Amino acid sequence: MTLKIYGISASRALRPLWAAVELGVPFEQVPSTYKGGATRTPEFLSLNPNGHIPVVVDERAEGTVTVWESMACALYIARVHGQPDGRSITPANAREEAEALRWSFWAVTELEKDALTVLMHRMAMPAEQRKPELADQAESRLKVPLAVLEKHLQAQSAQGEAYLAANRFTVADVCVASVANWLRPAAGLLATCPAVSAWLDVCLAREAFNQARKMD
Numbered sequence: 001m002t003l004k005i006y007g008i009s010a011s012r013a014l015r016p017l018w019a020a021v022e023l024g025v026p027f028e029q030v031p032s033t034y035k036g037g038a039t040r041t042p043e044f045l046s047l048n049p050n051g052h053i054p055v056v057v058d059e060r061a062e063g064t065v066t067v068w069e070s071m072a073c074a075l076y077i078a079r080v081h082g083q084p085d086g087r088s089i090t091p092a093n094a095r096e097e098a099e100a101l102r103w104s105f106w107a108v109t110e111l112e113k114d115a116l117t118v119l120m121h122r123m124a125m126p127a128e129q130r131k132p133e134l135a136d137q138a139e140s141r142l143k144v145p146l147a148v149l150e151k152h153l154q155a156q157s158a159q160g161e162a163y164l165a166a167n168r169f170t171v172a173d174v175c176v177a178s179v180a181n182w183l184r185p186a187a188g189l190l191a192t193c194p195a196v197s198a199w200l201d202v203c204l205a206r207e208a209f210n211q212a213r214k215m216d
């Protein structure tokens with residue numbers, strides 16, 4: 001039985017890579033890039049017809065399981081390769097499962113597009129191609145979902161839970177922090193939500209994050 005993760009860490013493949021490293025499960029990284037049409041070859045399209053990384057391919061006794069969509073990949077790894085023992089990143093009960101699902105869907109629908117605009121136009125693109133006005137508009141829109149996250153983290157803290165789904169780091173944090181990480185160039189925006197900022201710092205200081213980040 002082998003678990004393969006296609007993709008490099010400087011992409012959405014960071015999400016399943018981070019989840020797998022957190023769990024300490026053996027896996028093989030196939031460092032497919034997204035550049036130069038590499039995900040548009042017939043071989044790659046047979047894995048993911050959308051032509052994107054990441055893809056997870058899990059050879060199991062019952063047959064091959066192929067997963068694409070980065071959040072689904074991370075949630076799958078946590079569910080299938082982790083133990084729901086209340087110690088790992090795997091949700092340990094229905095509430096934690098619901099939190100992992102809702103915050104992961106929330107991150108891709110409410111946060112990801114504008115967070116990517118911030119990353120690209122504040123940091124990632126060559127300076128001469130950046131359009132700061134696009135980043136400004138994205139930051140302005142992001143105040144709304146970030147206020148939701150801020151309020152949730154404050155409520156979690158008030159009930160003695162330091163993370164999104166529990167009083168331990170779970171796959172919910174992997175999924176949301178991997179998107180919120182793109183907001184690091186928006187220091188002013190993050191300063192307006194201190195609970196989000198503090199939680200993100202703790203998530204990004206994890207050894208597993210730093211290991212996964214090097215898988216380029």
Ligand SMILES: N[C@@H](CCC(=O)N[C@@H](CS)C(=O)NCC(=O)O)C(=O)O
Pocket residue numbers: 010011012013034035037039040051052053054068069070071
């Ligand atoms: N919604 C997808 C998006 C995946 C995606 O856009 N991946 C990018 C890299 S981060 C990619 O493969 N781009 C190459 C291409 O589209 O040709 C997911 O979350 O997995």
